[in-house]
Amino acid sequence: MVGRNASGNEMEHSCIQRVPIFNHLEATEMLEVAKHAHSETYRKGETVYNAGEQSNGLYIVHKGQVKVYRLAENGKEQLIRILKPGEFTGELSLFKRTEHDAFAETLATTELCVMDRDDFQSFLMKYPEVALKMLSEFSTRLQVAEQQMTRNSLESAENRIAMYLAELSLQQQSETISLPISRKDIASYLGTTPETVSRKLAEFEDLGVIRQEGQRKIGVLNLEKLQEYSL
């Protein structure tokens, strides 16, 4: 961590304003939230928390990106998700006194708002709208996690990669998509290896479905064909 700011100051306030679960609150309410938060600044590649460490707060991304992943005993890594501004992790600690079961690492210079566990429950009791927003967010994440689980066990690596590209293309609403993460991380997210990702991308290129334009840019020439892999 590069810096840490005490609770209740300007930085927390701006952070809380940007976060979906809080941004509908009145100004005075936000100030109350800010009292229980502090901000932390990280450089690229730093560790926010490790599996096994005591978990004691809700981490909300203000600026930057955070990668959350797990490790198997054999050292293999599974990318769980990439947190973008407004998203959060560490929610389990709000309800149970447990250890982290994953690792969190910054992918860029990152500012986090950290909500202390203590008082957060009573805060939620006072502002049930916030609890509802969190519930909504959770149910979406649950759906995504279950979808991801299904894909990883039911679809071939080829299909998973095609689906991933198709999704990116739809998200980014563009002919050329820019990969948000490295091939290694894509592999880890999709439960395969970097080699396989490489080979399949080359295959798709041969088939005229995509065109690789540098490591992080991919032109989608035939979205329909990509989507066919998912049905």
Place this chain on the structure above:
Amino acid sequence: MVGRNASGNEMEHSCIQRVPIFNHLEATEMLEVAKHAHSETYRKGETVYNAGEQSNGLYIVHKGQVKVYRLAENGKEQLIRILKPGEFTGELSLFKRTEHDAFAETLATTELCVMDRDDFQSFLMKYPEVALKMLSEFSTRLQVAEQQMTRNSLESAENRIAMYLAELSLQQQSETISLPISRKDIASYLGTTPETVSRKLAEFEDLGVIRQEGQRKIGVLNLEKLQEYSL
């Protein structure tokens, strides 16, 4: 569905009493919940909902068991989870107007409490303790889903099966564990095939780690050895 009861009667009340997210409420509050719930009765093997159908309520299991699964386009099935009494599904419909993305089917004669979507949000606003309980439940489920996802993509089928047995053994606190589901369903849950499950169980038996005693009973002879597969 075999039967449906109107809202607010005795059956809903008993159902709501048993459910963890509601059971701390006062009697009068429970009655209020019951107003927005009705009960449904199913025989074994019946469909509660199908993927693609409009989702419009929270299904809470009162008695029996419900299996929630997804289908890939190739017809392969992935078991998401088995709902036991007190557990619920359909939560996404409370926050979004969406279709079900999974299938739910009863494994036995089953009674469900169904909470109507409408008013549930305002109910949660009125009783934030209930929202907190749901949040807690969600965060646990999220953790389980992410764990399951990691396992299915990082561990070998052999390890997954060993882990599954070890977990059952710990859960049931017994030398002989009784499998709660068929081999086909175990395979589906672990992202493998019934044949592989069969073979691996036979292997474990040859190694003297377990003893198969009929289709649904397994004696655990060497729990440590089983657990070694997970490290």
Place this chain on the structure above:
DNA sequence: TAGCGAACTTGATGTACCTCAAGGTAAGGA
């Protein structure tokens, strides 16, 4: 813009697991 290191690609080889197929066993209804 040269040079370094990380990220990526490509090839050759191995293997865990899936698939298809057939026989065996257990459970439940008439």
Place this chain on the structure above:
DNA sequence: TCCTTACCTTGAGGTACATCAAGTTCGCTA
């Protein structure tokens, strides 16, 4: 109790993908 049916086991064969090992390209820093 028998008979049916679904479930499970075992075998043989194929394959998608991982693994290991060299190259190659990219992108950053100086």
